[in-house]
Amino acid sequence: MKNRLVYGLAILCFVLGTGLFAYKIAVLDFPVAPDNIPDNWEVEARVTFQSTGGPVSVRLFTPRNTRNHTILDQSFVGRGYMVNTDNRSEGRSATLTSRRGPGGQQTVYFRFLVNQADRLLPPSPAGEWTPVTPTWLDTQLDAAKAIMAAARKNTKGDRGAAVEVVKILNEKPSGQQAAVLLGVAPGAERTAYVAVGILTVGGITARTVHGIDLAHDLNKGQGKGAARFLHWIEVVHNGHWRRLSLDPSKPKIPATWFPWWYGPSKFVHVTGGSVPKVRVVSRPASDRALVEALGRSENPNLLISAMKLLPIEAQQVYRVILVVPLGVLVLVIFRNIIGIKSFGTFMPVLIALAFRETQLLWGITLFIVIVSIGLAIRLWMERLKLLVVPRLGAVLIVVVGAMAGLSVLSSQFGLTGGLSIALFPMVILTMTVERMSVIWDERGPRAAVQQGVGSLAMATICYLIISNPLSEHLFFTFPELLLVTLAFVLLLGRYSGYRLTELIRFGPLSRAVNSETLK
Amino acid sequence: MGCLDTYRRLRANGVMGLNWRNAEYILEYNERRFYPLVDDKLLSKELAEKAGIAVPKLFGVIRYPHEVRTFCDIVQGHEDFVVKPAEGSGGDGILVVMGRHGDGFRLANGVVMSPAEIRFHINNILAGTFSLGGQLDKALIEYRIKFDKVFEKIAFRGVPDIRIIVFLGVPVMAMTRLPTEESKGKANLHQGAIGAGIDMTTGKTLNAVWHDKIITKHPNTGAPVRGVQIPHWDTLLSHAARSHQLTGLGYQGIDMVLDEDRGPVMLELNARPGLSIQIANGEGLGLRVAAVEAELARDPSAFDDLAARIAFAKSNCAPRPVA
Numbered sequence: 001m002k003n004r005l006v007y008g009l010a011i012l013c014f015v016l017g018t019g020l021f022a023y024k025i026a027v028l029d030f031p032v033a034p035d036n037i038p039d040n041w042e043v044e045a046r047v048t049f050q051s052t053g054g055p056v057s058v059r060l061f062t063p064r065n066t067r068n069h070t071i072l073d074q075s076f077v078g079r080g081y082m083v084n085t086d087n088r089s090e091g092r093s094a095t096l097t098s099r100r101g102p103g104g105q106q107t108v109y110f111r112f113l114v115n116q117a118d119r120l121l122p123p124s125p126a127g128e129w130t131p132v133t134p135t136w137l138d139t140q141l142d143a144a145k146a147i148m149a150a151a152r153k154n155t156k157g158d159r160g161a162a163v164e165v166v167k168i169l170n171e172k173p174s175g176q177q178a179a180v181l182l183g184v185a186p187g188a189e190r191t192a193y194v195a196v197g198i199l200t201v202g203g204i205t206a207r208t209v210h211g212i213d214l215a216h217d218l219n220k221g222q223g224k225g226a227a228r229f230l231h232w233i234e235v236v237h238n239g240h241w242r243r244l245s246l247d248p249s250k251p252k253i254p255a256t257w258f259p260w261w262y263g264p265s266k267f268v269h270v271t272g273g274s275v276p277k278v279r280v281v282s283r284p285a286s287d288r289a290l291v292e293a294l295g296r297s298e299n300p301n302l303l304i305s306a307m308k309l310l311p312i313e314a315q316q317v318y319r320v321i322l323v324v325p326l327g328v329l330v331l332v333i334f335r336n337i338i339g340i341k342s343f344g345t346f347m348p349v350l351i352a353l354a355f356r357e358t359q360l361l362w363g364i365t366l367f368i369v370i371v372s373i374g375l376a377i378r379l380w381m382e383r384l385k386l387l388v389v390p391r392l393g394a395v396l397i398v399v400v401g402a403m404a405g406l407s408v409l410s411s412q413f414g415l416t417g418g419l420s421i422a423l424f425p426m427v428i429l430t431m432t433v434e435r436m437s438v439i440w441d442e443r444g445p446r447a448a449v450q451q452g453v454g455s456l457a458m459a460t461i462c463y464l465i466i467s468n469p470l471s472e473h474l475f476f477t478f479p480e481l482l483l484v485t486l487a488f489v490l491l492l493g494r495y496s497g498y499r500l501t502e503l504i505r506f507g508p509l510s511r512a513v514n515s516e517t518l519k
Numbered sequence: 520m521g522c523l524d525t526y527r528r529l530r531a532n533g534v535m536g537l538n539w540r541n542a543e544y545i546l547e548y549n550e551r552r553f554y555p556l557v558d559d560k561l562l563s564k565e566l567a568e569k570a571g572i573a574v575p576k577l578f579g580v581i582r583y584p585h586e587v588r589t590f591c592d593i594v595q596g597h598e599d600f601v602v603k604p605a606e607g608s609g610g611d612g613i614l615v616v617m618g619r620h621g622d623g624f625r626l627a628n629g630v631v632m633s634p635a636e637i638r639f640h641i642n643n644i645l646a647g648t649f650s651l652g653g654q655l656d657k658a659l660i661e662y663r664i665k666f667d668k669v670f671e672k673i674a675f676r677g678v679p680d681i682r683i684i685v686f687l688g689v690p691v692m693a694m695t696r697l698p699t700e701e702s703k704g705k706a707n708l709h710q711g712a713i714g715a716g717i718d719m720t721t722g723k724t725l726n727a728v729w730h731d732k733i734i735t736k737h738p739n740t741g742a743p744v745r746g747v748q749i750p751h752w753d754t755l756l757s758h759a760a761r762s763h764q765l766t767g768l769g770y771q772g773i774d775m776v777l778d779e780d781r782g783p784v785m786l787e788l789n790a791r792p793g794l795s796i797q798i799a800n801g802e803g804l805g806l807r808v809a810a811v812e813a814e815l816a817r818d819p820s821a822f823d824d825l826a827a828r829i830a831f832a833k834s835n836c837a838p839r840p841v842a
Contacts, residue, residue, distance in 0.1 A: 002547075336538055385639065387646040442611075443709065496543055498536040503525045505731065506536070509797060510528040 006494045010487040017483030024478060034473035040072070040285035041214040043258075044111045044312040047268050049276040051106045056081075056272040058096040058108055061261035069258055074112035077311075081108065089129050091261035106273060109311055113285055114258060116214065129236075131205055132264060134197035136181075141201065143177035148202035158204045159237040162244055165198050166191075166233070170248050191246050192231040193264060205236035207262045209243070214282045215256040227280045229267065230257060281312050307476055315476075320353065322475040323466040325485045327352055330462050332492050339499030342455040343435040347428050351455075352462035354424045360463060366406065366424065367456065373402045374433035379440060396430040533805030534797055540770075541791075544808065548687070548769025549790055556766045557788040561605045561659060564785075566765045572758045573784045575601070576662040584645055587638050593660050601664075602641065604649040605657040610705045612649030614640060615663060627676070627704065664784060667777035669750050672742035673697050673713075677704030680776045681717070681755055681783075684792055684804065687770075687815065688763035688822050690756050690832045691807040693717040694799040695724060695749060700739045708795045713737065715744050716800030719836040722752025728799045753829075755783045760828045762788060770808075800838065807836045 024030040047058060058078075062085065065071055076083050081096040096108055136144065151164035169178055169191055181194045192208040199206035212227040232253055234241045243253045261267065270276045307318055327349040334340050334348075342348050355363035377398045386394060403426065432455070440448035465471060475481055498506070529536075535544075556562050564574045578600055579593030594600055594616075602614040614637065615627040623631040632640075641658045643649070650656040670679045677698030684692045694714050698704045701711030708714050713734070716725035726733050727744040737744050749755065755775055762773045765788070772792025778784050797803055814821050814831065822828045 339537075385643070387643060388648050389646070494542055496536070496539040496541075498526055498529060498534075499538060500522070502536045503522055503529070506529055506534050506794075506797065507525060508731070508733070509532055509534045509801065509803060510525045 003494055006490055010490040013483040013490070014487035017480045017487065020480040021478045021484070030477060032474075034469050039116045041114050041116065041258075041282050042111070042285040042312055043114060043212070043214070043280065043282040044109060045267075046279045046311065046313075047108045047110070047270075047276045048279075049106055049270050050274040051103055052272055052274075053103050054272050055100075056098045056106065056270070058268060058270050058273075058276070059093055060096075060110060060268040061091045061265075062094045062110065063112065063114070063258070063260045064092050066259055068116055068255065070115045070117070072113040072115055074110070076108065076110055078106075078108035090263035090265055093261075111312070114214070116255065116258070129205065129207060129262075131200050131207075132196075133200055134193075136197065136201075140180055143180040144198040144201045146177045147181075147198050152202070157237065158199075159235055159242055159244075161202070162195075162199055162204060162206060162233070162235040165202075166195055166244060166246055167248075169195055169198075170246070188231040188246055189229075192233050195233050195246065199233075199235065207234050208232075208264065209234050209259045210261050210267065211257055211259040212280055212282060213254065213256055214258050215254075215284075216282065227282055229260075229280070232257070234262075281316075283312060283316065307479055319472055319476050320356065322479060322482070323471055324349060324353070325482055326471055326475065327462040327466045329485050329488055330465055331458065332489055334458055334461075336492055336495055337499060339501030340454050340458065341451065342458050343432045343451065344428065347432060348455055348458035348462050349466075350425050350428045351459035352466055355459065355463040356467050358424070360460065363463075364456065364460065367429075367459075369406065370399060370402050370424065370429055371432055371436065371452065374399050374429065375436055375440070378433050378437040382437070382441065392430065392434060395433050396426060399426050399429045399433065529803070532803045533807070533809065534803035535794055535805050535808075537794065539805070540794060544686075544770040545791055549771070550767065553767045554790055557768065557771065557790045559605050559657075560603070560607075560787050561657060563766070563788050564659075567762075567785050570761050570765050572761060572765070573778075573781055575664060575778075575784055575786070578660045578662065580605075581641055581645065581658040581660070584642060587641050587645070590638055590641060590660070591634055599663045601661050602637065602644075603659050603661070604644040605659055606650040606654070607644075607656070608649075610707060612640075612644055617663070664776050665779040667750060667779055669747070669777070670697070672740050673737045673744050673747060675699050675702075675704070675737070675739040677702070677706065678776050680706045680774050680786060681749065682789075682792065682796060683755065683759040683773050683775070684796060685759050685762055685771055685773060686808050686811050688760055689811045689828045689836075690719065690759040691811065691836050692796055692800055692802075692804055693719060693755075693759075694796045697727075697737065697744065699729070699737070708793075713744060714795055714799035715747075716796070716802075716838070717749060718838055719756075720833045722749045722755070723747065724749065725838060726799065726801050728795070731798060733801075750777060751782045756829050756832060757825065758783055758785060760825055760832070766790075802839060806839075810835050 025032055045060070047060065049058075058081070062074060063069070063071055076094065076096060078096055078098075080100060081098045083094055083096050085092060085094045087093075094110070134140075134144075147165060147168055148161070151161045151168060155161050155164050169182065178194075181197070182190060186194070189208075189210075196206045196208050209232050210229050211232075213230060216227040232246055233244045235244055236242070245251055245253050268276050268278055307315060307322075310318065328346070331342075331346065331349060334342070351363075351367065358366060374395060378395050381391065381394060403424065432452075436448050436452055439451060503510075556566060561577075561580060564577060567574045578597060579589070581587055581590065581593075598618055600616050602616070604612040607613065614632075616624045617627055618625050620631045623633045624637060625631050644656055644658040647654050647656050664678055666674070666678050673679070674697045679695055679697045681693060681695045683690045694716050696706035696708060697713040697715065698706055699711050699713060703710070706712050708728075711730070713727050713729045715727035717723070718725055724745055724747045727735070729738060735743060735745055758775060759773050762771065762785070763769070768788075768790055770790075770792075772789040774786045774789065775783050776786055794804070811822075811831070814835075822831070
């Protein structure tokens with residue numbers, strides 16, 4: 001009876017899961033494997049601000065096709081906003097308006113898919129650009145003219161002069177003339193503005209360019225993976241726009257630097273609300289085929305496109321979360337089919353998740369080091385005869401201390417891998433240390449180390465399975481596979497056969513029938 | 520291939536695996552709401568006393584830290600006693616006091632503890648140091664078992680106990696666990712104690728297993744461990760057969776010891792008794808349990824009577840002749 005219900009449920013889950021999976025592949029033409037076209041990028045800008053309660057309008061720049069970048073698809077997400085787009089020389093812009101006067105925190109998303117390719121096309125022709133003359137004081141104008149004259153002295157052509165201007169601004173930012181224009185500690189944006197101003201004063205058509213590095217690291221950097229806006233300039237040379245880097249360490253603008261808008265305007269302008277906060281992320285669009293498949297289907301509904309409806313940042317999170325059930329399935333197999341125990345039921349999956357961030361070798365090393373330090377101190381603490389909760393607290397403090405110490409040490413030696421230790425779940429480490437020390441006391445060091453190594457091996461195998469790009473892609477693109485996983489876990493829940501380790505444990509009993517037992 | 524072969528033969532011998540025990544017996548016959556009755560030794564002690572099963576006499580219970588100072592009043596007039604956690608497992612946290620030594624207490628292993636040290640130990644018990652999952656616990660102070668002389672030669676410094684698996688009131692398999700030097704007086708197989716199967720019909724020991732290997736002599740005393748008659752076997756069986764009504768758990772283990780004066784005394788019940796008992800008996804539990812199920816299917820009231828259950832155990836749960 002019980003079994004029939006379990007089998008029924010498992011079959012239902014399995015059929016539903018694989019059915020939807022097969023439908024998406026066969027009918028909707030969803031990609032089974034992730035396509036790795038590094039030239040496609042998904043970009044998302046999130047604008048948040050406080051509405052004052054009246055009508056709100058948000059104007060932001062939307063990118064145009066350039067000779068290296070093609071915008072494939074763009075969309076806005078903002079509840080209660082109407083979108084109007086218009087073209088101006090600084091770039092295409094979109095205005096989102098809401099007349100109803102929404103209150104409180106407002107969030108608007110702008111998303112696009114961009115293809116980046118080296119098309120070897122000629123540079124875009126100049127034109128359709130109205131130079132913006134800077135509103136400078138006389139002293140500043142004089143300084144600009146002086147710099148321009150200095151730049152013209154040794155160079156030929158507009159482009160050469162522009163390069164020289166940038167060089168002067170970079171090399172002597174505190175020089176007499178430059179300081180007047182740049183002010184104290186200028187950023188790239190200020191430098192770009194000043195350089196363009198000087199060139200405009202000197203009769204050269206130039207403009208500032210604002211964009212992002214598409215290939216910015218999603219997992220590192222300030223603001224947890226957000227892209228910074230980058231600034232450079234373009235100068236008209238022989239009737240064409242030429243890019244010019246402001247960063248002496250990057251004389252050539254990398255191909256992944258994507259121009260978004262031009263001129264002195266800010267990226268977003270809000271009326272009827274507070275100063276907006278902008279957060280931009282981009283990630284390689286490994287599922288362009290998926291996006292295309294979604295585009296083809298007549299009316300993509302929630303069931304089919306579920307995960308792709310989320311903001312990119314949330315998608316990034318679910319790419320990780322959705323593979324965890326796969327790790328859990330592996331754990332269940334380890335425990336109930338093979339018979340290997342680990343410290344704590346889900347500990348290996350959680351450690352495997354930490355390995356994703358630290359990379360495997362670093363992860364294993366750091367895990368061993370932290371657990372060894374914790375264990376040594378915990379075993380010594382045994383003689384202090386502490387009560388349970390304070391003892392666990394003390395171990396946690398030791399673990400945190402060891403983590404911090406290791407990070408500082410490894411940064412001293414320039415080992416960046418050691419810094420990622422902060423991503424280890426410290427509570428899991430603490431419980432591992434505690435359980436290991438209990439086993440150490442009760443069954444000896446051998447058993448403790450054995451179980452520790454076993455847990456680590458399970459974590460490693462879990463890591464290899466869940467960090468595989470294919471499993472990540474499959475579970476993200478086809479969340480219905482969760483049902484299939486559930487079906488297997490349900491079935492394993494009623495598996496009453498022997499565990500592999502029991503075949504060894506009860507081995508003597510398998511002989512008792514035929515061979516003689518001791519008399 | 521070898522694995523599959525072993526697998527089939529184990530199945531044929533009715534050897535119970537953990538998954539089998541959990542899925543078919545513990546989840547099937549043991550309702551979770553009855554678990555506190557076995558997990559809390561104070562509760563199972565009270566129930567056992569009501570059912571006429573002898574238990575070590577309770578001298579006192581310490582439930583809260585402010586009661587710890589009453590410890591000396593509780594043991595007033597008792598030369599020897601045992602302090603144990605109510606929800607402890609595997610014998611952890613048990614202090615066996617053999618007698619007084621000045622102001623202090625002399626333990627079974629010869630160590631002398633001051634009253635303050637014992638009070639600290641009791642505080643640890645209350646904080647959950649020895650309980651499953653670390654939840655708050657109670658400390659029991661009770662009569663110390665003076666174990667029967669029969670075990671003197673085959674138990675090394677400790678109290679040997681008798682574990683009987685009871686299925687729906689029928690005692691189906693039994694073993695005695697004998698402490699060794701290695702197990703430090705504890706009767707836990709994984710800590711190095713010997714497990715010896717018991718013939719359900721006669722109450723004589725069968726094979727003995729030490730570290731999953733069959734032995735004939737006690738590794739420390741050298742005395743033979745096979746063929747030893749367990750005294751009071753019928754009483755042990757009847758205690759075991761009665762334990763089912765005590766808790767309502769269909770599949771459980773009962774741990775008893777033999778006291779010199781009082782005979783079989785129940786120490787604790789276990790809702791998830793281990794499977795090593797099969798190795799000690801050289802036989803699987805599955806066939807015996809299945810026999811009980813078959814008998815019940817034939818006659819649902821077959822085991823209403825205590826005597827019927829004991830009779831069934833003696834005749835149907837005897838060791839199978841070796842081929």
